[in-house]
Amino acid sequence: MSALPPGITLPKGFRAEGLSSGIKRSLRPDLALWTSDRPAVAAGLFTTNRVKAAPVELSAERLRDAPDQARAVVVVSGVANALTGPVGRQDSLDVMDATARALGIPPSYVLHAATGIIGPRIPVAKVLDALPRAVAGLSTGYEAGHRAAQAILTTDTVTKEAGATAHLADGTRVRVGGMAKGSGMIAPAMGPLHATTLAFLTTDARVSVPGLQQILQQGTDRTFNMVSIDGDTSTNDTLLALANGAAGGPLADDDPAFREAVGSVLEQLARAVARDGEGATKLLTVNVHGAQDIAEARRAARAVASSLLVKTALFGADPNVGRVAAALGYSGAYFDSGDLAVELVDGRKRWPLIQGGVPAPGLENGEGKRLHTVLQRLEEVVLEIGLGQGPARATAWGCDLSYAYVHINAQYHT
Amino acid sequence: MSALPPGITLPKGFRAEGLSSGIKRSLRPDLALWTSDRPAVAAGLFTTNRVKAAPVELSAERLRDAPDQARAVVVVSGVANALTGPVGRQDSLDVMDATARALGIPPSYVLHAATGIIGPRIPVAKVLDALPRAVAGLSTGYEAGHRAAQAILTTDTVTKEAGATAHLADGTRVRVGGMAKGSGMIAPAMGPLHATTLAFLTTDARVSVPGLQQILQQGTDRTFNMVSIDGDTSTNDTLLALANGAAGGPLADDDPAFREAVGSVLEQLARAVARDGEGATKLLTVNVHGAQDIAEARRAARAVASSLLVKTALFGADPNVGRVAAALGYSGAYFDSGDLAVELVDGRKRWPLIQGGVPAPGLENGEGKRLHTVLQRLEEVVLEIGLGQGPARATAWGCDLSYAYVHINAQYHT
Numbered sequence: 001m002s003a004l005p006p007g008i009t010l011p012k013g014f015r016a017e018g019l020s021s022g023i024k025r026s027l028r029p030d031l032a033l034w035t036s037d038r039p040a041v042a043a044g045l046f047t048t049n050r051v052k053a054a055p056v057e058l059s060a061e062r063l064r065d066a067p068d069q070a071r072a073v074v075v076v077s078g079v080a081n082a083l084t085g086p087v088g089r090q091d092s093l094d095v096m097d098a099t100a101r102a103l104g105i106p107p108s109y110v111l112h113a114a115t116g117i118i119g120p121r122i123p124v125a126k127v128l129d130a131l132p133r134a135v136a137g138l139s140t141g142y143e144a145g146h147r148a149a150q151a152i153l154t155t156d157t158v159t160k161e162a163g164a165t166a167h168l169a170d171g172t173r174v175r176v177g178g179m180a181k182g183s184g185m186i187a188p189a190m191g192p193l194h195a196t197t198l199a200f201l202t203t204d205a206r207v208s209v210p211g212l213q214q215i216l217q218q219g220t221d222r223t224f225n226m227v228s229i230d231g232d233t234s235t236n237d238t239l240l241a242l243a244n245g246a247a248g249g250p251l252a253d254d255d256p257a258f259r260e261a262v263g264s265v266l267e268q269l270a271r272a273v274a275r276d277g278e279g280a281t282k283l284l285t286v287n288v289h290g291a292q293d294i295a296e297a298r299r300a301a302r303a304v305a306s307s308l309l310v311k312t313a314l315f316g317a318d319p320n321v322g323r324v325a326a327a328l329g330y331s332g333a334y335f336d337s338g339d340l341a342v343e344l345v346d347g348r349k350r351w352p353l354i355q356g357g358v359p360a361p362g363l364e365n366g367e368g369k370r371l372h373t374v375l376q377r378l379e380e381v382v383l384e385i386g387l388g389q390g391p392a393r394a395t396a397w398g399c400d401l402s403y404a405y406v407h408i409n410a411q412y413h414t
Numbered sequence: 415m416s417a418l419p420p421g422i423t424l425p426k427g428f429r430a431e432g433l434s435s436g437i438k439r440s441l442r443p444d445l446a447l448w449t450s451d452r453p454a455v456a457a458g459l460f461t462t463n464r465v466k467a468a469p470v471e472l473s474a475e476r477l478r479d480a481p482d483q484a485r486a487v488v489v490v491s492g493v494a495n496a497l498t499g500p501v502g503r504q505d506s507l508d509v510m511d512a513t514a515r516a517l518g519i520p521p522s523y524v525l526h527a528a529t530g531i532i533g534p535r536i537p538v539a540k541v542l543d544a545l546p547r548a549v550a551g552l553s554t555g556y557e558a559g560h561r562a563a564q565a566i567l568t569t570d571t572v573t574k575e576a577g578a579t580a581h582l583a584d585g586t587r588v589r590v591g592g593m594a595k596g597s598g599m600i601a602p603a604m605g606p607l608h609a610t611t612l613a614f615l616t617t618d619a620r621v622s623v624p625g626l627q628q629i630l631q632q633g634t635d636r637t638f639n640m641v642s643i644d645g646d647t648s649t650n651d652t653l654l655a656l657a658n659g660a661a662g663g664p665l666a667d668d669d670p671a672f673r674e675a676v677g678s679v680l681e682q683l684a685r686a687v688a689r690d691g692e693g694a695t696k697l698l699t700v701n702v703h704g705a706q707d708i709a710e711a712r713r714a715a716r717a718v719a720s721s722l723l724v725k726t727a728l729f730g731a732d733p734n735v736g737r738v739a740a741a742l743g744y745s746g747a748y749f750d751s752g753d754l755a756v757e758l759v760d761g762r763k764r765w766p767l768i769q770g771g772v773p774a775p776g777l778e779n780g781e782g783k784r785l786h787t788v789l790q791r792l793e794e795v796v797l798e799i800g801l802g803q804g805p806a807r808a809t810a811w812g813c814d815l816s817y818a819y820v821h822i823n824a825q826y827h828t
Binding site for chain 1: 462463464465466494496497498499531532533534646647648649721722723726727729730732734735736737739740741742743744747748749751752754768770771772773777778815816817819820821823824825
């Protein structure tokens with residue numbers, strides 16, 4: 001596996017387009033479309049929120065009904081189409097049906113997602129007007145994928161795109177592409193079917209339906225489900241993967257190189273989502289080792305990455321080790337206070353923060369001031385945490401909490 | 415039961431004092447002492463955080479060893495004495511022993527709590543120097559209780575004091591007093607032994623050890639455990655109750671008037687803590703009815719009161735009903751989207767926000783603007799939420815999330 005240049009999101013047989021349909025008053029892109037030139041195997045993970053947006057329910061239904069016939073994904077941004085009742089469901093069905101008609105494929109081959117404000121309906125007429133333009137613009141290559149990646153954004157400041165290639169055991173070269181959206185209302189996993197943002201993966205590998213679902217779930221558990229921005233779980237979280245087999249070759253279900261490529265794309269996207277957290281100025285990477293098992297390692301890492309007090313301390317470049325210890329303490333992970341070790345990783349240098357369960361020497365005085373300066377400089381802050389219990393490790397990603405987060409989310413929305 | 419004027423925190427037989435020992439560089443009060451003139455029955459609730467401050471461990475041990483012999487509570491603010499290892503434990507023992515000596519009572523009769531920065535040690539010499547002054551100043555009445563209530567504060571902007579009286583079935587008049595501290599690092603219950611702040615209750619009623627523990631637990635479950643500011647659970651949460659029996663009369667364990675008085679004091683204090691959340695400009699009260707059972711009602715109410723997106727919307731006076739629905743959706747409480755009803759209570763007027771699972775008519779237009787104005791005006795925002803499932807109800811308290819919250823918590827602390 002080797003990483004490809006950013007933006008290479010469309011493997012063989014996939015095309016995309018993104019444009020403005022007028023949902024967003026700003027006239028920024030708000031309608032994205034992906035297609036596969038042949039039926040693709042599809043897998044999906046959706047929000048566990050009890051209030052599910054109509055597109056979430058409809059995509060989940062279609063994955064159950066025709067998981068090996070996916071041909072298109074249509075996404076709108078600006079409105080979530082959640083809390084819209086039966087009329088909202090019909091609005092999404094109208095968008096999906098129109099997409100199918102414009103592409104000349106059966107309606108059941110179309111998947112759908114949405115993101116934006118909860119409550120308002122999709123302006124269906126505008127979307128229907130724009131769909132023929134989207135279909136006409138469908139194209140391969142970097143620019144088309146990038147336009148689609150732009151059209152799924154809301155409060156994001158940058159697109160999130162990633163790609164990877166893998167050589168299967170028999171030498172077949174397959175590609176994996178992905179794009180994601182997410183910078184607020186993002187929370188850790190709440191269950192086996194919980195994804196945390198919008199993300200779309202495409203691959204030209206040949207994979208079975210259960211194989212793709214399992215690869216997606218496993219990869220998501222250690223990537224998107226380890227990202228936390230603000231602890232709120234959306235009504236619209238959707239992660240879809242399409243595998244169209246255009247690269248040929250053997251079934252890639254159990255091929256380690258393929259799994260690694262999918263994992264790499266998911267991790268690149270998850271880190272990009274954390275880094276672009278609403279108002280964020282720093283990426284926070286929390287590595288936990290020495291946990292009793294992987295579930296505890298994840299719990300501990302997520303608790304630190306999600307703690308508001310750690311996030312605000314990070315924004316202030318305050319080496320407030322007590323807040324890290326407190327977050328570990330309420331995470332539910334087992335450890336003995338006296339075994340706790342925390343380091344700040346700064347390139348090759350490691351700054352001890354907690355050793356043997358107490359703050360590192362000098363932290364309240366000169367050493368603390370030096371660390372303050374280091375934290376001010378770092379754009380990615382990496383914490384290495386040892387629980388001293390067992391062999392399990394995990395990584396979580398987050399960001400700092402700034403004035404801008406409050407500003408973005410306190411705006412009167414209408 | 416009738417409410418007493420604020421500040422009446424010291425029932426018969428209790429004295430208090432609060433002063434500056436020099437722990438806080440600002441020379442604000444940082445040492446509080448309460449005593450009972452006779453051995454009191456004591457009960458306590460402590461943080462469930464795995465990283466427990468030394469005072470938490472020591473008070474829990476003393477409650478196990480001598481639950482009917484409490485004579486004094488000594489509290490320091492400014493340092494948490496958490497993450498301090500064995501030397502921290504010895505520091506707290508030294509403070510407790512010195513308190514006992516100064517009062518002429520056995521060391522096992524002294525309870526202890528601390529709040530402040532995690533990591534640094536208690537400056538024991540300063541505290542020991544100040545203790546004789548604290549003992550000399552011990553007094554009954556409003557001013558003494560108020561000085562103690564001031565000395566337990568950290569980032570709080572106001573003291574939290576409450577009192578109530580009750581007439582037992584036989585006519586005996588008993589009093590309940592309480593004071594609390596807390597405005598950050600406050601989270602909902604994480605277990606049966608979880609308290610969420612520092613709070614100290616005193617009563618001159620006669621109660622049994624198990625009776626007092628049970629009354630305290632039940633009252634806390636529906637008051638302090640329903641307050642959320644930022645979701646972080648402290649290493650130092652401590653709630654202590656002392657009942658010295660000075661009022662005489664029968665055992666009050668099962669007396670409804672006494673339970674009501676304790677509940678009233680706890681609720682007054684819990685609301686005061688929520689209202690004084692770090693940087694808060696508004697108190698948020700979330701009433702949930704129609705839940706299947708009380709656990710689900712509490713889960714739903716707490717999810718809304720704890721949601722960062724609800725809190726920031728509140729700060730912006732944004733009637734963002736989608737965020738309320740989303741929080742209910744991930745709370746884990748069962749309901750059907752289509753049954754959901756949410757109202758904003760404004761004195762006698764009720765503004766519909768969600769009806770039958772969709773936003774109330776006009777909310778995206780003129781009605782939304784009117785609500786924006788209403789929310790700007792209200793200092794306490796009350797949401798009335800119906801889940802349409804069953805008879806259970808619950809109330810949670812929170813506050814908005816403002817720029818000031820970020821400012822307070824992003825300060826470099828050394």
